Amino acid sequence: MTATEPETPAGLSRRRVLAYLVAAPTLTIVAKIADGVAGPAAPAAATPGIADLYDLSDALTTVALPTAYLLRLEITPEGRVVLGLPRAEVGQGITTAFAQIVADELDARLDDVDVELDPARPELLFNQLTGGSNSIHSLYNPMRTVAAAARARLVTAASQRWGRPAAQLRTASSAVVAPDGRTLSFGALTGAAAAVVDLLVPGTPKPDTQLRLNGQPTGRIDARDIVTGRARYALDVEVAGALPTVVARPPTIKGTVRAVDATAARAMPGVVAVTQIPSGVAVTAETFHQAQMAREALAVQWGPGSIDGLSDADIFARLRRATAPFVTLPLGRLAVDRTFEFAFAPHAPMETLTATADVRGGRAEVWYAAKSPIVAAQSVAAAVGLPQDAVTLHVVRGGGSFGHRLFFEPAVEAAQVSKAIGRPVRLLWTRNDDMRHGRLRPASHHKVRATHLLGRVVAYEHRHATLPVDFSHGFGEALSGAGFDVLDVGATQTVFQLTQKVPYDFGVETQLLSDVQLDVPTGSWRGIYSGQTATANEIMVDEIARALRRDPLGLRRDKLSSPRTRAVLDKVGEIGGWGRSMPAGTAQGVAIHEEYKSVVAYLVEIDCRDRANPRVTKGVCAVDVGRAVNPTGLRAQMQGALIDGISTILRAGVHIDRGAVREGSFSDYLYARQAQAPPVIDVHVMAPTGPPGGGGELGVPAAAAAVANAYARATGTLPTRFPIAFG
Amino acid sequence: MPTFTFTLNGEPTTIEAPADLPLLWILRDHLGVTGPKYGCGVGVCKSCTSHLDGAAFNPCTTPVAECDGGTVVTIEGLADGDVLHPVQQAGIDEDVAQCGFCQPGQIMAAVALLAQTPNPTDADIDAIENVCRCGTYVRIRAAIKRAAASS
Numbered sequence: 001m002t003a004t005e006p007e008t009p010a011g012l013s014r015r016r017v018l019a020y021l022v023a024a025p026t027l028t029i030v031a032k033i034a035d036g037v038a039g040p041a042a043p044a045a046a047t048p049g050i051a052d053l054y055d056l057s058d059a060l061t062t063v064a065l066p067t068a069y070l071l072r073l074e075i076t077p078e079g080r081v082v083l084g085l086p087r088a089e090v091g092q093g094i095t096t097a098f099a100q101i102v103a104d105e106l107d108a109r110l111d112d113v114d115v116e117l118d119p120a121r122p123e124l125l126f127n128q129l130t131g132g133s134n135s136i137h138s139l140y141n142p143m144r145t146v147a148a149a150a151r152a153r154l155v156t157a158a159s160q161r162w163g164r165p166a167a168q169l170r171t172a173s174s175a176v177v178a179p180d181g182r183t184l185s186f187g188a189l190t191g192a193a194a195a196v197v198d199l200l201v202p203g204t205p206k207p208d209t210q211l212r213l214n215g216q217p218t219g220r221i222d223a224r225d226i227v228t229g230r231a232r233y234a235l236d237v238e239v240a241g242a243l244p245t246v247v248a249r250p251p252t253i254k255g256t257v258r259a260v261d262a263t264a265a266r267a268m269p270g271v272v273a274v275t276q277i278p279s280g281v282a283v284t285a286e287t288f289h290q291a292q293m294a295r296e297a298l299a300v301q302w303g304p305g306s307i308d309g310l311s312d313a314d315i316f317a318r319l320r321r322a323t324a325p326f327v328t329l330p331l332g333r334l335a336v337d338r339t340f341e342f343a344f345a346p347h348a349p350m351e352t353l354t355a356t357a358d359v360r361g362g363r364a365e366v367w368y369a370a371k372s373p374i375v376a377a378q379s380v381a382a383a384v385g386l387p388q389d390a391v392t393l394h395v396v397r398g399g400g401s402f403g404h405r406l407f408f409e410p411a412v413e414a415a416q417v418s419k420a421i422g423r424p425v426r427l428l429w430t431r432n433d434d435m436r437h438g439r440l441r442p443a444s445h446h447k448v449r450a451t452h453l454l455g456r457v458v459a460y461e462h463r464h465a466t467l468p469v470d471f472s473h474g475f476g477e478a479l480s481g482a483g484f485d486v487l488d489v490g491a492t493q494t495v496f497q498l499t500q501k502v503p504y505d506f507g508v509e510t511q512l513l514s515d516v517q518l519d520v521p522t523g524s525w526r527g528i529y530s531g532q533t534a535t536a537n538e539i540m541v542d543e544i545a546r547a548l549r550r551d552p553l554g555l556r557r558d559k560l561s562s563p564r565t566r567a568v569l570d571k572v573g574e575i576g577g578w579g580r581s582m583p584a585g586t587a588q589g590v591a592i593h594e595e596y597k598s599v600v601a602y603l604v605e606i607d608c609r610d611r612a613n614p615r616v617t618k619g620v621c622a623v624d625v626g627r628a629v630n631p632t633g634l635r636a637q638m639q640g641a642l643i644d645g646i647s648t649i650l651r652a653g654v655h656i657d658r659g660a661v662r663e664g665s666f667s668d669y670l671y672a673r674q675a676q677a678p679p680v681i682d683v684h685v686m687a688p689t690g691p692p693g694g695g696g697e698l699g700v701p702a703a704a705a706a707v708a709n710a711y712a713r714a715t716g717t718l719p720t721r722f723p724i725a726f727g
Numbered sequence: 728m729p730t731f732t733f734t735l736n737g738e739p740t741t742i743e744a745p746a747d748l749p750l751l752w753i754l755r756d757h758l759g760v761t762g763p764k765y766g767c768g769v770g771v772c773k774s775c776t777s778h779l780d781g782a783a784f785n786p787c788t789t790p791v792a793e794c795d796g797g798t799v800v801t802i803e804g805l806a807d808g809d810v811l812h813p814v815q816q817a818g819i820d821e822d823v824a825q826c827g828f829c830q831p832g833q834i835m836a837a838v839a840l841l842a843q844t845p846n847p848t849d850a851d852i853d854a855i856e857n858v859c860r861c862g863t864y865v866r867i868r869a870a871i872k873r874a875a876a877s878s
Binding site (some may be wrong): 018090091092093219220222223225226227229230231232233235236244269286287288289292340348349350352388397398399400401402428430431480615632636637639640641642643644665666667669672674675677678679680 | 745748751755756757761762763764765766767768769771772776782800801804805806811813815816818819822824825826827828829830831832834849851853854855856857858859860861862863864865866867
């Protein structure tokens, strides 16, 4: 790439984004962040309470600053607006949101925009990580800047072509329009626009008041592909000759291969190869069915796993012992002491982890729905002994993630097998593999104390014990890049302190994390710590209200410091008819959450008259993400977050028995189905209050807590172990 | 190896395969029909839901021999050329999908329900067991009702 002088410094928000023209026959603009212009200053160390001032979104945005170009926008002669996006699409809807942003700035038709997911680009350092609900927050201004710069060049090119002052021209429907009604399409102008030297109109983004598509409820740009079955996932990628492969895995977590007798397996129909790899024994065949049948026929002697002999009871006992002590004394009736526990939970995306790899001739090509493609490509390179620049990792559409696709074991395994057998392979994790050897939201124990005096909470302490969440996918490096002393403090402590805050005036507040060092594959599960810590806090708020004889919604209202949060709380109270009379055994529950520069409230109604099958019968949500680029996509995220809340609170989790995950599929991992979902979930998207924050993970803690609070009010029994069905 | 013949999305199809080979892998590995998704392989997630002789079934647990002489329709065969089935159109109109992986199966399950029960109640819709991990259930329900009202 050859970049000319930066052309349009666009002073936006806290960051300066520069658009560069790429020397090319068609108009191609890239966005770069100006070096030396910092975002919010990163504190030297994460300290308790820091999340009020500087949070994980800020850290991820700070490290995104001084890297190579972030985004690429090209106008093709055919009139396609092609956007290269250094992020993954796993259902969160960012391809649609970014298409809206670009189409709006350019005045292009939404249908003319194609969003392509960039392959792994190591030069982006930390800025190709899809996580922390950060995509829109971090790329909003760069995206608008490239599109605005492209528009200015197109208008300038039309002005020169027509010999009319550029100021008289406007843009609409992917064309420049002259006052007399003549039009020149963007496609027809792209060559000339690429040669423009001096801009005749400013290349700055529109003021918010002129935005139309950005903020407009919009259906997914890939909806038709999805409903017709044309959407392609990793297993559907057509790579000539790629052979179906599955891996025999140990009976316990992180077990190893001692010896393998593959004689019988090799003799089975269709079997092409049996390959021992570090994580197990791979079987490659002509079809997946043959590969799975032959896998059954392997005789493998397995070595011990990492936690053999340990079961849930042992693990929870360790968590309880590890919980840090409180500072305040137990002041009898003035203290509200509660404990909560959450079971392990797999991410269980509908598409199990799957990768295609072709490692031949000193090169590796991998197809994987990677949320951390740079680290994935580096790991592939290391695993197959190639330099990093010999690895191409294509980021394909993912069938759900919830945090799972921050990890990339199948990409490494597929590369190892392909290298060993000299053929391209398609490697599938079966559902059992995914449940029993995939990542888990670690189990947790929470000890919480609120001390109150004269009707006021004067101290609030939360002690969270869990297994270390694995941030080796690049989060830790990103935090180091933002100035945090991750090596000394540890990535888990840094992330915990950057994300956890108590949004109420509850006096002296401390929240502490204790990690119990057990070697279990863990990972961020939609919301990282908040799905447990903040959920427990919101259940506690109801308990405090009970102790103080206050209405749960009223107490929240009084003690919240953010007017935005009070507004969403009031909104769900109003829409949901808070406090309406309900039959015995049914009740409402309410909860809020603040994170990612966004706020949300849920009000749910639950019917517990059949105690074995409680059903959430209604959900109401109000959400303020600053500015919702696509209110339709945001609504979907909030509805889905409530289904996560219903699932993890009522029924969905897994057990560990003697070093292995007991559950193996959706038959025993009881994620909600239609019969457990409320028939209606009303989502109210608040009018814009500022720049866009994050929304992907935002809803989970409030949704989960609202369900638990409703259950407690309906049954008169405080649930303290989740999912409740585990007893 | 035995030979099996069935109609697949309107086309006569003959395949040589072991009798116990699940149809899902015939569709995906032999015929390149990738709309039906692998989600569990044991018929509990329902991501591969398709139609055999008009009824919803799960190709991941159905041996190819059971399809011999039958009529199989997958998501690829549901639309009439460029004209989408009302349930597909409702899926777009209600913006149901998120990751989209379960949607071919969800749509085929809904079409089978509507064929039996043109005006389904909420309880009828509750009986659809297809898992959606993104949690699109309320919009699936709305799309089924919209499709029912339109046809």
